[in-house]
Every structure is written in structure tokens, then in C-alpha cells.
Amino acid sequence: DTGVSQDPRHKITKRGQNVTFRCDPISEHNRLYWYRQTLGQGPEFLTYFQNEAQLEKSRLLSDRFSAERPKGSFSTLEIQRTEQGDSAMYLCASSLGTNRDTTNEKLFFGSGTQLSVL
Amino acid sequence: GNSVTQMEGPVTLSEEAFLTINCTYTATGYPSLFWYVQYPGEGLQLLLKATKADDKGSNKGFEATYRKETTSFHLEKGSVQVSDSAVYFCALAPWGTGGFKTIFGAGTRLFVKA
Numbered sequence A: 001d002t003g004v005s006q007d008p009r010h011k012i013t014k015r016g017q018n019v020t021f022r023c024d025p026i027s028e029h030n031r032l033y034w035y036r037q038t039l040g041q042g043p044e045f046l047t048y049f050q051n052e053a054q055l056e057k058s059r060l061l062s063d064r065f066s067a068e069r070p071k072g073s074f075s076t077l078e079i080q081r082t083e084q085g086d087s088a089m090y091l092c093a094s095s096l097g098t099n100r101d102t103t104n105e106k107l108f109f110g111s112g113t114q115l116s117v118l
Numbered sequence B: 001g002n003s004v005t006q007m008e009g010p011v012t013l014s015e016e017a018f019l020t021i022n023c024t025y026t027a028t029g030y031p032s033l034f035w036y037v038q039y040p041g042e043g044l045q046l047l048l049k050a051t052k053a054d055d056k057g058s059n060k061g062f063e064a065t066y067r068k069e070t071t072s073f074h075l076e077k078g079s080v081q082v083s084d085s086a087v088y089f090c091a092l093a094p095w096g097t098g099g100f101k102t103i104f105g106a107g108t109r110l111f112v113k114a
Helices: none
Strands: A005-007 A010-013 A019-024 A031-037 A044-050 A053-057 A065-068 A075-079 A088-095 A113-117 B003-006 B011-014 B019-021 B023-026 B032-038 B044-050 B056-059 B062-065 B075-077 B086-093 B108-113
Touching (some): A005 A088, A010 A019, A019 A088, A019 A113, A031 A075, A044 A065, A075 A088, B003 B086, B011 B019, B019 B108, B023 B032, B032 B062
Parallel strands (some): A010 A113, B011 B108
Antiparallel strands (some): A005 A019, A019 A075, A031 A044, A031 A088, A065 A075, A088 A113, B003 B023, B032 B044, B032 B086, B044 B056, B056 B062, B062 B075, B086 B108
């Protein structure tokens, strides 16, 4: 178990630029989540995948945000035309989830990508 | 709607002091309740959980009891150590839902002085 890894750890960009983050989940986990965390707040759900299918998206995920998990393994989160309000920590989590026993689903988080939009 | 409220930090304690971090929730039905911990520079880790009323979750000397009557899930530890310095998040997941429905509190930062 090598844990959930995210790349890069930090990203500084200028307003209007596009950025892409990568998440590598724990290898046997079928579910992958993206969250956003701003200073002094808890993580807020953005979207999640079961295998390669994107099953749920939060209304926080504007049309400038897109996430993919093409082969059901790693995932990317892209933000187009970044705005200063996009500055936050972007967290990825994975889990081994089944539809039959969601109460025991345990999330494993990566260390996050800190985005600063200047 | 569902929500979690936890006490504001930072909380500063001396080593071996007793810790309580308050957490209350609003939810329909019977949610599962969690405490996550985030050490500096690391991702969130599940600390403990409880899935039904009166359950007590425990791990690493930390405990929390699911109190339906007071809608609370307070985190306690009898004797804190410097290594417990971290941010603690209370969270809930509505009954029958998966991780994508987990709602986190704002977090409480704990500093433990030697």
C-alpha cells in the first residue's frame, strides 16, 4: 500500500492560465474522489469516479473544471481559465467501495495540490 | 440539510492534558460519524468512526461516542502528546450513502506544548 499520491504538491499560475493536476489512487481502489479545501475550512466534494465512470459532480464544479479517469486508475483534474477564487488545496481520495455496504467505506486521502492563482 | 459544526480552534494544551473537541451535527436519519486527522504536510487520515447511536469509536487513545439525543460526536483523549498536534475534522455520511456524500466540519487545529 503506497498510498494516494498527487502531483504537483504546489502550483502557482497566473489568472487565465490552464492547470492540470494528477492523482494516483491506491491500486486496488475502484472509487476516486476530488475535493477542494480552502483555508480554515473542511474539504468540499467536487466529483467522484467509480472505475472510469464519473458518477457524481458537485455544483461547485463549474464548466471550467473537468476531471477524467480514462482507464479507471489515475485521474486528472483540469481547471481552464483560472481565477483567483480557484486558489485552494485540491485533495484526491480513493476507496474500495461497494454498493452493498457504503457505511464501512473508508476514504484514503493524498497530501493535496496547493494551487495559487496570482 | 446535513451539516457538521465543530469548535473553533486553535486549541493549545500542555502535554498530558485532557482533550475535548466538540462536534455536533444536523442530519436526517442515522448518519455515520467520523473523525479525521491531518498532520502537517500530509493528507487526511481516518482516526475513528461510529455507525449507529451509542457506538464508541476509538483509536490511538482517542475516543468519541455517537450521541443521537444530543446530535454530538465529541472527540476526547485523556493525555495528549506533542505528536498529536494536527488539525482534526469531524465528518458525517448520510445513511446508505458512499464517500461522495461525506460532509466535513471546518476543522480544529490542536497545538500540544512540551
